[in-house]
Amino acid sequence: MKFIRTLLCGLIGAGLAVGAASADTYPSKPVKILVPYAPGGATDIVARLLADRLRASLGQSFVVENKQGAFGILAIEEMVRAKPDGYTLMVGNVSTNAITPIIYANKFKIDYQKDVIAVARLAVIPAVVVATTANGFKVETLADLVAYAKQNPGKLRYTSAGVGSYPHFDMAVFAKKAGFDAVHVPTKAGAAGMINDLITGDVQAAFINVASSMGMVKSGDLKPLAVITDTRMKEYPDVPTLKELGYAGIGTFNWQGLFAPAGTPKPVLDTLHKAITDALASPEIVAAFQKQVIAADPSASPDDAQAWLNSEIEKWRKTVADANVSLE
Numbered sequence: 001m002k003f004i005r006t007l008l009c010g011l012i013g014a015g016l017a018v019g020a021a022s023a024d025t026y027p028s029k030p031v032k033i034l035v036p037y038a039p040g041g042a043t044d045i046v047a048r049l050l051a052d053r054l055r056a057s058l059g060q061s062f063v064v065e066n067k068q069g070a071f072g073i074l075a076i077e078e079m080v081r082a083k084p085d086g087y088t089l090m091v092g093n094v095s096t097n098a099i100t101p102i103i104y105a106n107k108f109k110i111d112y113q114k115d116v117i118a119v120a121r122l123a124v125i126p127a128v129v130v131a132t133t134a135n136g137f138k139v140e141t142l143a144d145l146v147a148y149a150k151q152n153p154g155k156l157r158y159t160s161a162g163v164g165s166y167p168h169f170d171m172a173v174f175a176k177k178a179g180f181d182a183v184h185v186p187t188k189a190g191a192a193g194m195i196n197d198l199i200t201g202d203v204q205a206a207f208i209n210v211a212s213s214m215g216m217v218k219s220g221d222l223k224p225l226a227v228i229t230d231t232r233m234k235e236y237p238d239v240p241t242l243k244e245l246g247y248a249g250i251g252t253f254n255w256q257g258l259f260a261p262a263g264t265p266k267p268v269l270d271t272l273h274k275a276i277t278d279a280l281a282s283p284e285i286v287a288a289f290q291k292q293v294i295a296a297d298p299s300a301s302p303d304d305a306q307a308w309l310n311s312e313i314e315k316w317r318k319t320v321a322d323a324n325v326s327l328e
Contacts, residue, residue: 026086026268030061033258034090036075037068037161041191042125042211042294046256047091049288050122053279058271068190071104071162072096076259080115084263086272089119093256095165098312102320103164103327113313118305119258119269120276123289124297125209127170127228127251128236133221134201142225142245145205149180156182159194159203163327166252167194170207170228172325174242174250198222209254210235211292228252235293255297257309269302 031054035047044066051062067075075090076097082088101112110116131139139145149156160168163186175182185203187193191212197203199221207228214235216222224239228251232241242251258276260269279285280296289296299305 026271027058027060029087030063031086032082032088033062033064034067034075034079034088035064036072036090036092036096037066037190038192039066040195040212041161042209042254042292043091043093043096043190043256045211045292046123046294049285050091050258050276050279053282053285054275057275057278069188070107071100071164073100073104073107076100076112076116077108077110079259080110080261082261084261084265086260086264086268088261089272090259091122091256092259093166093254094252094312094316095161095167095254097257097259097309098316099164099166099169099320101313102317113310115262116259117262117264117269117302118299118309119260119264119302120273120305121297121299121308122256122258122276122280124295125211125254125256126233126293126295127167127207127209127254128213128217128224128239129174129205129207129226129228129242129251130198130213130217130222130224131205132198132201132203133223134199137201137204139223139225142240142242145225146178146180148204149175149178149182154181154183156180156205157185157203158182158205159197160184160186160206161190161194162186162188164325166254167207169319169323169325170251171205173323174207174247177247177250195222207251211294214293233293255312257305266302273299273302273305 033047033051035044037043047064051064054062079088079090131145158171194206194208213222217224224236226242226245227233227239228242277298280298
């Protein structure tokens with residue numbers, strides 16, 4: 001009996017030692033960060049900025065890998081299938097990590113809410129309603145856009161990052177509120193695909209995040225019609241908010257978060273969270289975020305991040321039910 005107790009104590013001690021060693025040495029090899037979109041969009045921008053700072057602070061490579069497709073499911077499932085050791089992570093957003101698990105639950109081969117955990121909330125990016133200036137499409141205000149849509153039933157075409165993405169929901173809800181019909185033309189290439197379809201004139205309008213669209217607004221390829229913020233943006237002082245225009249409550253703040261497979265050790269999560277919090281406060285990221293109109297919004301802890309994710313999923317569960325948007 002004494003031998004068994006001694007053996008058990010030794011095994012427990014060895015396990016604790018291994019766990020402590022793992023926590024102390026993480027990361028000891030390159031870390032992969034999956035992004036569920038093509039390069040160039042806001043989620044990709046945030047992931048790459050974060051990866052650079054984590055590489056500098058933790059002394060290992062954080063490699064961003066773009067894995068777009070299936071509304072974010074491909075990236076999420078690849079992450080979940082990986083060993084839960086902190087070496088395969090994912091940067092996702094409100095569309096992929098709050099809406100997709102609700103509207104496409106039957107497409108998953110995993111149990112999203114059991115198999116995915118939040119490591120940290122990262123940032124929030126305001127959105128803007130834009131119109132193309134291609135092919136002679138001339139609207140100067142949101143009222144002009146609504147008037148065009150009403151005068152040309154079924155001819156206004158709008159883009160989104162995919163069926164069921166937040167830009168899809170936002171425009172569909174706005175169209176119902178404003179009283180017009182529009183044709184949804186989703187892209188499979190994320191924000192970069194949305195921008196391409198807008199500047200070529202394949203579509204005329206979209207709800208899109210400011211970070212992805214600002215360059216095309218500055219060049220004159222896109223016309224900002226309304227911002228989805230509480231007050232006017234200093235970058236667009238002459239552009240009214242949707243609330244000013246009578247559409248309070250419509251539009252989504254696009255948040256970004258870091259996610260990991262369930263079962264990832266708490267010491268690893270704590271190491272990542274601290275490094276992320278420090279990174280988001282670094283002069284390099286502060287300057288880069290300001291340039292891209294991104295607001296850092298770190299969670300207080302991994303537990304706080306998980307509570308936030310759960311609340312976002314429940315909020316969108318209600319939004320999806322109330323909106324009754326076609327997913328065809």
